[in-house]
Amino acid sequence: MKVSEQKTKSPAYAGMLLLLFPCLFSPNLFSPLSRSSPSLFSEWNAPKPKHLHLLLNALLSQPPFKRQLDLWSPLPDQGWKPCQHPTLTPYLPKSRGYIQVFLDGGLNQQRMGICDAVAVAKILNATLVIPHFEINPVWQDSSSFAEVFDVDHFINSLGNEISIVTELPSEYAWSTREYYGTGIRETRIKTAPVHASADWYLENVLPILQRYGIAAISPFSHRLAFDNLPINIQRLRCKVNFEALVFVPHIRALGDTLVNRLRDPGDLARQSTGKYAVLHLRFDKDMAAHSACDYGGGRAEKLALAKYRQVIWQGRVMKTQFTNEELRNQGRCPLTPEEIGLMLTALGFSNNTRLYLASHKVYGGEARIAALRKMFPRMEDKRSLASSEERGKVEGKASLLAAVDYHVSVDSDIFISASPGNMHNAMLGHRAYKNRKTIRPNMGLMGQLFLNKTTDWTQFQNAVVAGHKNRQGQFRVRKEKQSIYTYPIPDCMCPTRN
Incomplete structure (x- = not known):
């Protein structure tokens, strides 16, 4: 047989x-x-x-x-190749202010957030502050942007596109993550919709920039649309993701x-x-609990994953009806x-x-x-x-x-x-x-x-x-x-x- x-x-x-x-x-x-x-x-x-x-x-x-x-x-x-980016350094118009973003999620979600942050800074003609990484509640990792990505390469690669700084000048030193975590602040934008358009940023964030010289956007994950954007903005997002973001040596x-x-x-x-x-x-365990599937561990596994969902997500992710x-x-x-x-x-x-x-x-x-x-x-x-x-x-x-x-x-x-x-x-x-x-x-x-x-x-x-x-x-x-x-x-x- x-x-x-x-x-x-x-x-x-x-x-x-x-x-x-x-x-x-x-x-x-x-x-x-x-x-x-x-x-x-x-x-x-x-x-x-x-x-x-x-x-x-x-x-x-x-x-x-x-x-x-x-x-x-x-x-x-397959008939496609990466598009060539201009090598000449154009004149950058005067910045309208500083943009801060606070990124949550794991490494790859943060990576996409960085690309979107650069694009938003370009749309607003603003100076981007190196993004702040939140501590991930699952992985408990406090690594900063500079601990993961090569900051000098990032800034130099995008120098002909936008202005980027590693920290705010002294007159804006008060604009910190802790400051925004202790109350409602006029310089923080909490209402950016998922996949917001370029016009949304021009209508809702630009006035804050012009009034205060700074705007902090949080939450920021997936806060820029993938469609109906100028081709130069799309190409810039690609340049950030595939060329400007390299890991530290x-x-x-x-x-x-x-x-x-x-x-x-x-x-x-x-x-x-x-x-x-x-x-x-x-x-x-995070993925196994979120999916609510049976993985063969018996009753003990099912109970443990249910408890994990309850404690980690506090009811936001429940066992599926399927x-x-x-x-x-x-x-x-x-x-x-x-x-x-x-x-x-x-x-x-x-x-x-x-x-x-x-x-x-x-x-x-x-x-x-x-x-x-x-x-x-x-x-x-x-x-x-x-x-x-x-x-x-x-x-x-x-x-x-x-x-x-x-x-x-x-x-x-x-x-x-x-x-x-x-x-x-x-x-x-x-x-x-x-x-x-x-x-x-x-x-x-x-x-x-x-x-x-x-x-x-x-x-x-x-x-x-x-x-x-x-x-x-x-x-x-x-x-x-x-x-x-x-x-x-x-x-x-x-x-x-x-």
Whole structure:
């Protein structure tokens, strides 16, 4: 009997898996995370593989050579290239005042906010103060703009577009985050609508600038429209995102070190193609709780995630009215590490693939990653590739760790994200700008395939390959209201042929 014909519930099937791959069921691997120190969010039932009938086949299969060759081949010229920006320095008119913005969210959300802040300063003919980063309530990171991004490069790159200062002159020294947090202030704009137009800023912010010489906008996330803006404003946003925003030297240096080790992995060099893929595995507790899907951790996990939603979001995010099956059919459940591993194997990634795991914290710990690691034993991350001394300047700082992952991801031969999100969106756009391969998981298809417990490996493999044929970096022209940071054509890129 072929492996793919084994029945899902068969004791012999599970026994074969246990004999061949005992580490998947190691007592240490699936033991409770910390029985000695229970907390509000304790989950005692560590996750085990959910798709055994597919997992065994994935572990035993070897993708056809042609499929691997096609998978790793670079993208051809698709008829678009980054637009050239003027090199001459134009005359900058006299500034109308200073613009401050306070940015929340994680690194990639802040990145988009910076681009929008530059554009708003240009619209208002104002001087931009280097944006202030709020402390993220989930990651608890207090890193500043200057700790993440190269300030000098940022200012110099945009010197012919707008005026930028690192701090306010003494007469405006009172305009601080603390000042705006202690009461209603006439210089703070709290009413900027999501995706506000250029006219909104001219009508509502410009009068404050003209009266006080300064305006502080908070909140500012997603506060500038993607449509009906002058082409020079759109191109400026692209210039900020893809050229002006570079990480500080020590982040770039660590990122380059990781890239070099991934491309030349020491003693294994003879097995290496010099290529590597990045998997962004956003499967943290925040994502798991927000999605309200069932991830196989049993009642304890469901209760813990419900408690997390209640405490962290205080009722703003409630359990969805849809069942787990409905959510998965709609493609609204993040893929688990096991599921993304099965998808990658079906697409043609072999167990010799040099895979870099870009992730903050994986919900469920090492137990949750065990099946993925078994499918891809050469999987690496920041901690396996770099020493504690090399990581010293970024360790414990979520934004800096995310910046390292971003750097490694942009340079990779292939990038895959396990679920949509800000990192997925940012990388989709940045890699399109560089014409590099990015695989977008078909979430609806994958959800349906994983719900069907009768699908054998061959059927699963064929469905995955067919469902991702046109989701590997082919250019997509931006539609109305879509983000230019995710879809840079046609705002950021110009045709190579007229």
